[in-house]
Amino acid sequence: MNGIETRRRSTKAILLVLLAVILVLYGFPFAYLLLTSFKPPSEAIAVPPSVVPDVWTLENYTAALSKEGVVPALVNSVMTAVLSTLISLVLAVPAAYAVTRYRTPSGRVFVLAALVTRMVPTIAVGAPLVETMRALGINDTSFALAIAHTTISLPLSIWLMASFFEAVPDEIEEAAKMDGASRIGALWRVVLPVVSGGLAVTAIFTFLASWNEFLFALLLTSVRAQTTPIVIANFQTQFGLDWGAMTALAAVYSIPVILLTLTLQRHIVAGLTLGAVKG
Amino acid sequence: MTLRRTRGRVPAAALAAATAAALALSGCGAGGDPAADELTVVVEGGGLAELEPIADLYEQETGTAVTLVELPYDGLYDRVQTELGSGSVSFDVAALDAIWLSAFADGVAPLDDLFTDDVKADLFPGLVSEAQVGGAYVGMPIFTNAEILYYRTDLFEDPQHQADFEARYGYPLAPPTTWEQYRDAAEFFTRDTDGDGQTDLYGTDVKGAVETEWLATVSQTGEEHMVLDPERGEVTIDDAEHLAALDYYTSLLPYAPAGAAQLDWAGAQNLFYQGQLAMMRFWGHAYTQTPDDSPVAGRIGVAPMIAGDGGVAGVPGAWYLSVPAAGAKQELAKDFIAFAYEHNELSIDTSLGLAARVSAFESQADVAGREHYPALLETLNAPATRARPATPQWQEIVDTVLTPMLQKAVEPGADNAALLKEAEAQIEAILR
DSSP states (O other): OHHHHHHHHHHHHHHHHHHHHHHHHHHHHHHHHHHHTTSOHHHHTOSSOOSSOSSOOOHHHHHHHHSTTHHHHHHHHHHHHHHHHHHHHHHHHHHHHHHHHHOOHHHHHHHHHHHHHTTSOHHHHHHHHHHHHHHHTOTTSHHHHHHHHHHHHHHHHHHHHHHHHHTSOHHHHHHHHHTTOOHHHHIIIIIHHHTHHHHHHHHHHHHHHHHHOOHHHHHHOSSSSOOHHHHHHTTEETTEEOHHHHHHHHHHHHHHHHHHHHHTHHHHHHHHHHHHTOO | OOOOOOTTHHHHHHHHHHHHHHHHHHTOOSSOOOOTTOEEEEEEHHHHHHHHHHHHHHHHHHOOOEEEEEEOHHHHHHHHHHHHHHTOOSOSEEEEEGGGHHHHGGGBOOOGGGOOHHHHHTBOHHHHHHHEETTEEOOEEEEOOOEEEEEEHHHHTOHHHHHHHHHHHSSOOOOOOBHHHHHHHHHHHOBOSSSSSSOOBBSOOOOSSOSHHHHHHHHHTTOSSSSEETTTTEEOTTSHHHHHHHHHHHHTGGGSOSOGGGOOHHHHHHHHHTTOBSEEEEEGGGGGOOOTTOTTTTOEEEEOOOEETTEEOOOOOOEEEEOBTTOSOHHHHHHHHHHHHHTGGGGGGSSSOOOSBHHHHHTTTTOTTOTHHHHHHHHHHOTTOOOOOOOTTHHHHIIIIIHHHHHHHTSTTOOHHHHHHHHHHHHHHHHO
């Protein structure tokens, strides 16, 4: 018994160490970014670098947030990500539902085809998108950028939602129909509440894809709809790197995502579990 | 059985969708609406400040608003390439790095009528030749930079250092003007200043992650065609001058901090500002950007770039204003470019403090705080100073051949001759 107990403890200790190492590997870059954002400019660029600031200051935050275009870019990022999430969900939910419930060969082809679009390099569709948006007269708008972001997130959203719908037994819908609900009514009133965790997971992935996207934002926006990733990148110019201000804005930009993830954490776990146990 | 009521969720979702639709229909962003008669100029973040006063004055005098769209360096290239390639452009003027001119020459309108004899006479020769691609002027220089020599005045003016240096090398300590003097000074100042057994002051840096400083060294040998001769389609990188330049460049490694392979402009600048370097070859704009809390603030001197057998030489780092051939406001765009040239001196009082016209540089000859201007003037006017080769593949050659080659060259035991030979084959493959 003592031997088994010792082995268990050793295994647990090894796992904890492994966990700690992984946590540090994942967490250190962000922790370093956060700590650097509180360093004075000369300390932020010191060689060799220090991890913890010798002097703590909010100077970088003041400089970053007072830079022209930063606040509008933050607003644009929120607008674009919310729009993209809504568009993506509005399109993905009925598509995924139809594919999983009707189970037709064309539906399977459709889902595969949706996945294929993920394999096309983003830059390859950049030029056509620029031309299309300009022809539509919506270039440099959050709407145009949200549509572009939806082209990235929609295939994943359909696949995710399809896996969540698969996990919902047909009998639940049948029962709803017996109570007089139409198919759409059953979807709206019964199925969607059941997969609300999955919806949350899909929404957060879609939101994140738009929130962090760079290339389409670069190609499709100029002044009115420019998002924060472009503004963050602008702190590095050919003539210098404003490391402190860049880290400060990056830290500020991370906050909504962290808050969103923490708020939806329960739904995310539930959603992931829902998808994982499907037969 | 009663269906669970989900009305609370449905209206919320409907409201969100309605909001989305409203936003979509408005098609707006948070930055404000552009006026219909304005000019849009895409520019890299570093050059934005140079154009701002000119754009403001242009609006004041002509009533045409100029919107400057700030983009990251790589992003600007991608954006311009994509839009010129698609034939549908969102900008009226683009500020282009010199090394991009050849790549974008086919997509921009010629500006030959702007390059009068008077204009050409007031621009550095290297810039005039660089602006011409395939027989047409494709960009008007708006500001230019060049590497010059930075040195610590507190070290060079120290009487003890002066005596020690003269005793060791047989000539007085002064800001170096030649390769040999630079190497001597680099060796002399590389030392342990606090007695802990560790070297904490280096004579110079050696940058392995950027190629321009080595290209300047190539020109200092007297080489007329750095890397390649685009007119004859001949790759020159494997000749004796390039090897001499690479040998000299890497001979400075013992007097430079470790990690040369990863050292780029920002890293070198930081080392100098931290007081870890006695000298540095760096772009002229940095003279006015020393942080106030830097230990070397107020102790920095500048001089022209050093000379090899071919004399003083740098690499012009100019930015040009170009008009897309597909642009809808070409005449207005050209008018703005002519205005920018005419008021080039406005760029002097900006964060970079750089201009393109010789007269603008000369106007600051005796102005306090502009001590770097004479050094820039001499370097840019030097006969051996040459622009980088005009080839559309230049960026690719830099990224895939020159920088990796330099990174290998600064590693211990590198065979410079073999590296140049290998680079020659790679560049020939790219050009084919």
